[in-house]
Amino acid sequence: NAGVTQTPKFQVLKTGQSMTLQCAQDMNHNSMYWYRQDPGMGLRLIYYSASEGTTDKGEVPNGYNVSRLNKREFSLRLESAAPSQTSVYFCASSEFRTAYEQYFGPGTRLTVT
Amino acid sequence: AQSVTQLGSHVSVSEGALVLLRCNYSSSVPPYLFWYVQYPNQGLQLLLKYTSAATLVKGINDFEAEFKKSETSFHLTKPSAHMSDAAEYFCAVSPRGLTFGKGITLSVRP
Numbered sequence: 001n002a003g004v005t006q007t008p009k010f011q012v013l014k015t016g017q018s019m020t021l022q023c024a025q026d027m028n029h030n031s032m033y034w035y036r037q038d039p040g041m042g043l044r045l046i047y048y049s050a051s052e053g054t055t056d057k058g059e060v061p062n063g064y065n066v067s068r069l070n071k072r073e074f075s076l077r078l079e080s081a082a083p084s085q086t087s088v089y090f091c092a093s094s095e096f097r098t099a100y101e102q103y104f105g106p107g108t109r110l111t112v113t
Numbered sequence: 114a115q116s117v118t119q120l121g122s123h124v125s126v127s128e129g130a131l132v133l134l135r136c137n138y139s140s141s142v143p144p145y146l147f148w149y150v151q152y153p154n155q156g157l158q159l160l161l162k163y164t165s166a167a168t169l170v171k172g173i174n175d176f177e178a179e180f181k182k183s184e185t186s187f188h189l190t191k192p193s194a195h196m197s198d199a200a201e202y203f204c205a206v207s208p209r210g211l212t213f214g215k216g217i218t219l220s221v222r223p
Contacts, residue, residue, distance in 0.1 A: 004156075033210075040122065040215060041215065042203065042213045042214055042215040042216050043157075043203070043213045045210065045211075048210065058210075090156055090157070092157075097210055098207070098208045098209070098210075099145045099164065099207050099208040100207075101147055101159050101162055102211055103159075104149075104156035104157040104158070105156055106155060106156045107154075107155070107156050
């Protein structure tokens with residue numbers, strides 16, 4: 001039981017390049033989330049998927065897109081990376097969106113130069 | 114709407130001393146409250162949660178937190194700090210998804 005896994009662990013991009021961050025969970029959870037963590041800002045929600053087949057914007061969605069590929073997998077895409085997207089990205093999952101605790105992956109450290 | 118305030122960004126205690134990390138919340142509906150811990154270069158791990166049962170909640174590693182509705186608080190305590198407790202701690206409120214506070218870094222002095 002791996003929990004929530006994320007790939008890659010580290011990535012360096014040049015401004016304007018694109019990439020996709022992958023996330024998978026094996027806990028049969030319905031809801032999945034993407035956060036970014038920046039110093040002094042806590043965790044900010046980028047997008048979430050309350051259930052398979054649905055996605056919704058969070059607090060900071062600009063510059064990102066997501067795909068809920070199936071119940072297990074939720075990917076985050078940066079179409080044209082900008083230095084402001086340098087951050088640590090966390091994927092999380094929970095049984096349902098309402099009231100349940102979330103389980104986090106180990107994070108992806110992204111640097112955009 | 115829901116929000117969390119964690120006052121101060123850094124707390125330093127001596128090994129063996131009491132740990133107290135403060136959290137105040139705002140919620141228009143009865144809240145669910147969580148404390149998470151993040152060790153360096155790792156993801157967040159759940160320490161404990163309040164989901165409207167007992168107001169005093171015990172978590173892992175001897176941490177506990179008390180829900181006080183009148184004070185809209187959910188402060189985290191541990192009787193005796195250990196060096197391994199050095200980490201960043203986040204308070205979060207639900208039920209409308211999780212809203213996190215900005216986090217508090219705990220340092221433990223030998």
